[in-house]
Amino acid sequence: MEFTPVYNLPCLSGTDYAAYALYLQCLAEQLDATLFEKQMELDSFRNRYAGVWRNTVAMVSASGSWNTTVPTVTNLFWNDPVNPPSTGTAGSLIDPFRFNFPGAVAGGLYAVGGTVAMNQGATNGTYRWLSIDPVLFGSSGYVEALGAQDFSEETLSGGENLQTGFHVPLTLTTFTGLEGVPVGFDVSIFEDDAGNITIPIGGLTFWAVYIGDNTIIGGA
């Protein structure tokens, strides 16, 4: 029996008249394998890694200092059942909030971003600050900043503040997924007066979407 050069499909030759059954089996199995490979490639493209996470614990800035609570998150969506993500890792005040990708994430181009809705206490402070920093973490902690978004307001009257509907714009960045090197978000909030600001339960929503592997960006 001979085989075609590209997809390795079997061809009957002049001496194979007794091998029809084997021929059909070989043809069927090779077609099945080829189609299945294409189907998996399509599924992979159609269902690229994507995750959406939301906080389940409020984040509070003590008066005149940085936030003192560390929110944990729940997964609104994650499409890799083999590698379930962390549900949030408690950090220090330097790393007050982060979620982890699973260890075996694919390397390549990811779009990461989120939305933050904040609430303010009864008293307006005069200076408020919010920082969102996507970062790579290693076994010993912080490794590399992937891009940051800082927002602040000063001396604003009531109502003109960061209290509601605060949106973190897209941070488009790349990183190489490595076993045991999670990606997280640092979130810090600060208010210098008695009107503590809080991020309520459900006020933090972060997302990450895999765009493509390193070959499309020429990375390592």
Place this chain on the structure above:
Amino acid sequence: MPGVTPNFSLPYPCAGETIDPAIFCEFSDALDAALVTVNANADFVANRPNARIDRGSGLNTFAVGVATNVQFSTEVFDNDTMVDLGADNAAITVVTPGVYWAQFMVGTITTFTTWTRYRMTITQNGTANIGRKFIYSTADAFFTANSIYGVLVCQAGDVIRGQYLWNGTGGPQVMNSGSLSMSFICDL
């Protein structure tokens, strides 16, 4: 009993079975069905659900301090019947469940005395899931356009809208451009 392949159930005769034309027919039918399955997936990948609607002039205006859904006048593209401007010109309705990239833009805003801030929101079934407040000074440079965007986890039938609110004096504001779009990222 013929054997079948593990993924697409393509039939083949086992040793000792009679080989007649029927097995070739069954094989072809199964192969045909497998190709339909793979091609359907390929078509979906090449044409993932996307919709965008644009705003021109002559639509709804915006009273100071009132969150108002932005209306749109032009369907730029829609490959999943998500848009029906005749029935609702302020919405994109999700048909295929999935994770979507949402974007909302406003622009060419006129007719106000003073303008101190504005808020843009993308709502999902009435809930503000993406939003941002902007501080604005009338004395600043001429306002042209601004956008917000983010990721939404959507079910079929979810209604997506762009909402705009401004504070200042005068008005109501007129908005002569803008857009709302939804782009499929992945299945749920």
